[in-house]
Amino acid sequence: MGKRIGMAAVLVIAMASCASVRAPLAPDAYQLDILDNPAERRFDVVLQSRHDRALCVSSDSWPLSPGTLRAENTGVYLETATGILPLQGQFVSVYCPGGCGEVRVEPGATLSGFFAYSAFGDADRIAADASRQLHYALAPQACRRSVR
Helix, strand or coil: HHHHHHHHHHHHHHHHHCCCCCCCHHHHHHEEEEECCCCCCCCEEEECCCCCCEEEEEECCCCCCCCCCCCCCCCCEECCCCCEEEEECEEECCCCCCCCCEEEEEECCCCEEEHHHHHHHCHHHHCCCCCCCEEEEECCEECCCCCC
């Protein structure tokens, strides 16, 4: 009998954890533009929500004001004539108990940020490379409805 209760508890916990997983958004729910801005030695990134609900992006995936991410991220790299340059985050990794938070984008709103050339190495060498191309894998999700 005790074994059945334990198994039932495991099943309930598993179902609850699955219920919290968010489904991926349709491709037309948002638009991500990456604009090379050589005058400022950076790539401007603009996320435009086209969804009827607020979008959330992990704060670890959106650039901070110095033009880099809080931690290294393999989904962000610069392709150059001399090879691939990984993003140099502020830290190698970050652990935030309960998560590091999210950046919220209301329906129809725009979120802007940038990646500095220097976040990938020598900004002068990157600026001189006309073939530079930023790759940025971003996966916004519909925000969970807040419970109040």
